[in-house]
Amino acid sequence: MPNRIGSIFAEKPNVGQSSTFVQFEQLYFCDCCAKRLHSELKVFQFLRDRCDGTWRTSRVNRLAKRKKKLIFAGLAALIGLLGGMLLLEIGLRIYVASRGWTPNCYVTGVAFFVPHEQAGHTMRPGLRMKSSAYDVTINSLGLRGEEIDVQKPDNGIRVMVMGGSSVFGYLVPDGQDSCCVLEEVMSKDERYGDSKVQVLNAGVPGYNMTQCRLRYESDLSKLNPDVVLMYLGWNDMKYLLQDPDSVDRTPPAPSLWTRTMATSVLYGVLRYRVFPPDSPVFVPPVSSSSNDEDLRTECETQFRNDLQSLVEAVRNSGALPVLSTQLMAAGASDPQLKRYLGDGAEQIEANERLGLWITQVIREEAERSHVPLIDVADKIECDSTHLGDAIHLTQFGHREVAICWAEGLSDALIKMEDGTPEQSGEKTELRREKESE
Structure with a gap:
């Protein structure tokens, strides 16, 4: 007896219907061919599912690796920036010390005041x-x-x-x-x-x-x-x-953040020399x-x-x-x-x-x-x-x-x-x- 494979179709237009609608005529196979085709379809579906899963996994892995690279690059840039600022701070402190000045020499009035x-x-x-x-x-x-x-x-x-x-x-x-x-x-x-x-x-x-x-x-x-x-x-x-x-x-003293930053020579140079406020x-x-x-x-x-x-x-x-x-x-x-x-x-x-x-x-x-x-x-x-x-x-x-x-x-x-x-x-x-x- 011929067997019918529901997943295999041949397209055949249905008379009187729009060409955008088609009627599929089912194909019939012998039992032997049907069993073989069933097996091949199962293998195909298995491979397809495996391929989809592998692709998704590999995509996730690629995104994770990219994220790690970005984080590493950001940390490296931050460390480099902090290192550069530290070197600048040390250099400026050496400079002001050589002039006989104190590290707070650039912040003037900010260093004067504390809350009362x-x-x-x-x-x-x-x-x-x-x-x-x-x-x-x-x-x-x-x-x-x-x-x-x-x-x-x-x-x-x-x-x-x-x-x-x-x-x-x-x-x-x-x-x-x-x-x-x-x-x-x-x-x-x-x-x-x-x-x-x-x-x-x-x-x-x-x-x-x-x-x-x-x-x-x-x-x-x-x-x-x-x-x-x-x-x-x-x-x-x-x-x-x-x-x-x-x-x-009774106006307040400068904020704690400002007073803390004022201990840095680099901050004083940037805030009051490179980008100075309006003159009093x-x-x-x-x-x-x-x-x-x-x-x-x-x-x-x-x-x-x-x-x-x-x-x-x-x-x-x-x-x-x-x-x-x-x-x-x-x-x-x-x-x-x-x-x-x-x-x-x-x-x-x-x-x-x-x-x-x-x-x-x-x-x-x-x-x-x-x-x-x-x-x-x-x-x-x-x-x-x-x-x-x-x-x-x-x-x-x-x-x-x-x-x-x-x-x-x-x-x-x-x-x-x-x-x-x-x-x-x-x-x-x-x-x-x-x-x-």
């Missing part, structure tokens, strides 16, 4: 920075200068100077800032007799009056200064035309250019309150507060200095009025609070020999300001010892109470 719980940020204790532009040492207490004992020397007079970068000494090396010069001048003054005069530089670049107060209350008052001289106001100028509730008066501007933003009439009452009140709060914090600690006006380009007749006040004539004029307003408020607050005033702005001529920009003193300027401070402080200290002014009597009583605790 109350004030937002403060000086990095133990910082050492030296470059072509900087020669800065910060002691373990976060003060610029050499190490000091927390305990005040016996028979000593401790003077603390608070403010921003003008006090810190932004443009001068160690030993040339106003505080160092003030200590030198006062130590030679015979009016102090055998008393050891110690002047502490508590300036922090960028600090406003609120930050000065918060840092003083949390950290600096523990040093028991006899006198706290406040040379400030400029850094609060930018708040005069902004809503007091919308500004952050020491004047209020362009939006602050307006007439005095635009100074809102709440901004003026806030400025006065901040100053009064700082004076009261110093007085409550038992120290004698002393205010000083600042030498700033706002009072300059030199057109080269005035150009630091803004980009155009209108902004320069507006910012000059703001600076003069700040100076006058400091004078008024000193009189209102019965606080000794050293009127630097009135006693020293504002020119390019004293200022390097809108607010920062030159080396000569630091010396002249220190001499002016020394004259004013000698009068205040003598009156304090005599107990003649009202505030001196208060100070002496507070100091006695504090020392008896």
Whole structure:
């Protein structure tokens, strides 16, 4: 009997159907041929399945090998890149060391600051920075200068100077800032007799009056200064035309990532030399250019309150507060200095009025609070020999300001010892109470 193999067909068109449809006529074979064909088909199907499986397996293997090669190539490139960066870092460290610089010489202000719980940020204790532009040492207490004992020397007079970068000494090396010069001048003054005069530089670049107060209350008052001289106001100028509730008066330190990266010389070169940020501007933003009439009452009140709060914090600690006006380009007749006040004539004029307003408020607050005033702005001529920009003193300027401070402080200290002014009597009583605790 013939057998039918259902998998073998011959095409034959079906009449009346579309040519796209075909009817398959089944082929018939004898039993012997059918069995043989069955066997061959099974072998064919087996080989086909094996071939499909092998192909899939080989494709997976090829993809896996390619993936391994890509991973290996990526790792090799990464290792090469890291190795190259390491060699560059070592080379740059050797270079800066040969120049007598420190590894943080390129990152400047980023290396200065660490977080502070109350004030937002403060000086990095133990910082050492030296470059072509900087020669800065910060002691373990976060003060610029050499190490000091927390305990005040016996028979000593401790003077603390608070403010921003003008006090810190932004443009001068160690030993040339106003505080160092003030200590030198006062130590030679015979009016102090055998008393050891110690002047502490508590300036922090960028600090406003609120930050000065918060840092003083949390950290600096523990040093028991006899006198706290406040040379400030400029850094609060930018708040005069902004809503007091919308500004952050305690800005944070740079992020942990930035501070960590700042330890790398290579990072400093790339970030601050190859791709430098915008140059710092020491004047209020362009939006602050307006007439005095635009100074809102709440901004003026806030400025006065901040100053009064700082004076009261110093007085409550038992120290004698002393205010000083600042030498700033706002009072300059030199057109080269005035150009630091803004980009155009209108902004320069507006910012000059703001600076003069700040100076006058400091004078008024000193009189209102019965606080000794050293009127630097009135006693020293504002020119390019004293200022390097809108607010920062030159080396000569630091010396002249220190001499002016020394004259004013000698009068205040003598009156304090005599107990003649009202505030001196208060100070002496507070100091006695504090020392008896």
